[in-house]
Amino acid sequence: MNHSLAQDVSIYQLALGVKTPPQPLSLSPATLLSLVRSQIDLLIEQKIAATLWVKLPPQKIWQSELARYHSWVKVSDVIYSCDVGSVQSKSEVRSSDDSNAHFKKSEEKGIIPSLHYQRVQLLPDSQLRREYFLMVLSPQFCSLILAHRTPKIRKTPDAKVKSNKTSALLTINTFEGRIIQRVLDGIKQATAPDSFSLVPADFICPSMPDATLMSSLLQKQLQRQEEINRQIAVERSSKVQQRNQKQHNKEELKDEYLNNVCQELRTPLTHMKTALSLLNSPNLKPPQRQRYLQMLNNLCDRQSSLITGLLDLVELERNLDLTTLESVRLSDIVPGVVSTYQPLAEEKGILLAYTVPNDLPAVRCVTGRLRQIVINLLHNSIKFTPNGGQVSVRAFLGGTSPREGIQKASTTTEGKSNYVQLEFRDTGIGIAENEIPKIFDRFYRVRSGTTEDKGGAGLGLMIVQQLLRRCGGSISVKSKLSEGSIFTVQLVVSG
Secondary structure, eight states, rough: OOEEEESSHHHHHHHHHHSOOOEEEEEEHHHHHHHHHHHHHHHHHTTOEEEEEEEOOHHHHHHHHHHHHHHOOOOOTTTTEEESSOOOOOHHHHHHHHHHHHHHHHHHHHHOOOOEEEEEEEEEOOGGEEEEEEEEOOOOOEEEEEEOOOOOOETTTOOOOOEOOSEEEEEEEEEEEEHHHHHHHHHTTTEEEEEEEESTTTTTSSSSSOHHHHHHHHHHHHHEEEEEEEHHHHHHHHHHHHHHHHHHHHHHHHHHHHHHHHHHHHHHHHHHHHHHHTTOOOOOHHHHHHHHHHHHHHHHHHHHHHHHHHHHHHHHHHHHGGOOEEOGGGTTTTHHHHHHHHHHHTTTTTTTEEOOOTTOOOOETTTTTTHHHHHHHHHHHTTTOOOOOOOEEEEEEEOOOOTTSSOOOOOOOOOOOOEEEEEEEEOOOOOOTTTTTGGTTTTTTOTTTOOOOOOOOOHHHHHHHHHHHHHHHOEEEEOOOOOEEEEEEEEEEEO
């Protein structure tokens, strides 16, 4: 049976309307829940059959307290559940529907008993929309727990003022008969007469509850509050441990990073010192002297490359989130980079070619960094390709590669591809399958037993990956030892 409140009612204002009203306290939802639980504990322990008027949050943790009392009373329609009228926000409707569905499933599984509420429908614009309460009515014991949710006013970036829920609730917990009676009479006046069929017309709240009951209730409230304190302590301890572990992991990563940096800097210096010592030998022949000088030159280049890479990586990691994105065309970048590396390719007898259609759409990339991505990948392809090999750079719009079908197209709702792929293909030494997941790690350099160490800082691919992540792109690798590699960069088409 449904009833409608005939006028807008605020339980909170009714409670404060008495002479010398109670002082509201600002409590957390957890403390409010402990008050509800302690009163349900008291009713069950003292075997008090009471009529309950309730409006509580729909979550299971709240409703299970009513189910706990209802399962003990085993009497239908002893709980009046107040519902806000049909004009609700989408979030409220969804919350209510989810809650009802959840409880229906729980009842079917026997987790909580089926509840038979006497529904009281509130007006859509009722002030009770922002209030929760539990009112206990019986000749032995009457109480009112009332929580008023105040809006939090905040300014949004567009200067509009919106309300937002706060975690604290203005709460009144009273046992005074004059306050409870006033609230009860106010609801009676605003509700159809048959709504109070379970409340005798001459029902009068006791002025104050029995001292024994109050003592028992106080004890239960203390016990429930102690549970909250323990839970808070456990949660705080867990958060501190997580924070400490996070800091510990951060320090370990920092130490590992510094150790790697020191090792990478030390190794070339050791070789350079050895070469210098050998150059001082009086019996050194010109070919040997030339070889050691070339070794020193290579080591100096590696040292310079390492330091430059480290500085670039530190700057990138520190400022990556602050970098801006730009719209740039591959046809404006790739040809210039390829022409720069053409002499090196010719020196090694490598056939270097590129195909970048002029009509490809512009792509989105970190400002000024697309050239660096192309340089790093092309440099690796040439470096790891033996003399007489081939290196090609090709760009195409989404879809599949003209030669092998690298990846299926991703399209927008209009049917246009929303990214461009840039492919670096070589006939070099290739990468072992177990090494492919590691090549984007700091300082990791591909090594092969059939070729000399190609040196390098081992930072180029990691920098490429970080830049691509920042602009929504990605990079993938296909490779086989002694057959070559295909690095495929995916760049988002600029909107």
